[in-house]
Amino acid sequence: MTTIAFKSVSKEYGGVRVLEDISLELADHEFLGVVGPSGAGKSTFLRLLLSQEQPTHGKILIDGQPIAPEPSQDRGVVFQRYSVFPHLSVLRNVTLGREWAKAPLTGRLRGQERGEVEAEAMRLLERVGLGSSADKFPHQLSGGMQQRLAIAQALIVRPKVLLLDEPFGALDPHTRKSMHHLVRELWEENQMTIVMVTHDLSEAFSLSTRVIAIDKIRYDPQDPTAYGSRIVSDIEAKSKIVRESRKAEAVRMLEAVA
Numbered sequence: 301m302t303t304i305a306f307k308s309v310s311k312e313y314g315g316v317r318v319l320e321d322i323s324l325e326l327a328d329h330e331f332l333g334v335v336g337p338s339g340a341g342k343s344t345f346l347r348l349l350l351s352q353e354q355p356t357h358g359k360i361l362i363d364g365q366p367i368a369p370e371p372s373q374d375r376g377v378v379f380q381r382y383s384v385f386p387h388l389s390v391l392r393n394v395t396l397g398r399e400w401a402k403a404p405l406t407g408r409l410r411g412q413e414r415g416e417v418e419a420e421a422m423r424l425l426e427r428v429g430l431g432s433s434a435d436k437f438p439h440q441l442s443g444g445m446q447q448r449l450a451i452a453q454a455l456i457v458r459p460k461v462l463l464l465d466e467p468f469g470a471l472d473p474h475t476r477k478s479m480h481h482l483v484r485e486l487w488e489e490n491q492m493t494i495v496m497v498t499h500d501l502s503e504a505f506s507l508s509t510r511v512i513a514i515d516k517i518r519y520d521p522q523d524p525t526a527y528g529s530r531i532v533s534d535i536e537a538k539s540k541i542v543r544e545s546r547k548a549e550a551v552r553m554l555e556a557v558a
């Protein structure tokens with residue numbers, strides 16, 4: 301069970317308000333898509349959830365408790381650009397998260413424990429379609445394969461929340477589509493919440509159970525930094541049919557505020 305709550309959260313950088321009064325309750329096992337124009341604060345929203353940034357006002361709760369102030373293993377993340385370690389094998393890229401958790405000083409596991417973590421990493425690599433690439437290095441993988449590896453790397457620590465920041469933005473359309481299937485299946489198989497930032501409304505609506513759009517709706521020409529982005533639409537889209545019909549509605553809403 302994982303619930304997430306944003307309570308009147310604002311974020312400012314040096315007096316410039318980026319996000320303003322964001323309140324949101326996410327039910328267990330939600331797949332939230334976050335859309336909005338460039339610069340609206342989508343990545344900032346994600347960084348707050350990752351605890352890479354702290355709210356200037358308001359608070360964020362996970363399961364009713366204040367979010368841990370530092371990034372921790374209950375929240376995994378996959379970025380657009382490949383966040384894998386180039387000098388480590390594919391297998392070691394995946395086992396690393398567990399090694400750090402169990403042996404933070406040496407980063408090395410031994411004996412039976414090592415065998416168990418490697419077996420689990422291999423199962424995960426098989427699951428994301430990289431079973432035969434375990435001994436390769438990232439430079440020997442295509443872009444899509446590197447993103448599959450990044451996903452396996454994030455999942456090995458069994459996060460409650462998986463954060464995806466434009467994870468498919470650098471991929472070709474065919475690879476992107478196969479990644480959509482994979483991520484949706486992994487979300488269905490695992491009891492985790494996903495929060496995905498994307499520029500692409502179609503992507504948001506084909507994957508998510510709920511889509512929020514954030515944007516600046518107020519602007520003061522005397523004080524351009526006074527207002528930040530707010531949630532301008534919040535759309536439940538649990539079934540595919542609803543998702544398709546609500547996508548058109550969201551496009552109209554976003555065009556209206558643009």
Ligand SMILES: Nc1ncnc2c1ncn2[C@@H]1O[C@H](COP(=O)(O)OP(=O)(O)OP(=O)(O)O)[C@@H](O)[C@H]1O
Nearest residue numbers: 313314318336337338339340341342343344345499
């Ligand atoms: N660390 C920071 N210090 C100062 N300003 C920042 C910082 N991080 C983000 N910003 C500013 O906050 C605003 C929102 O940035 P953010 O990256 O969250 O937007 P975004 O919606 O993810 O944009 P894009 O879609 O282009 O990636 C931008 O104006 C950006 O310059």
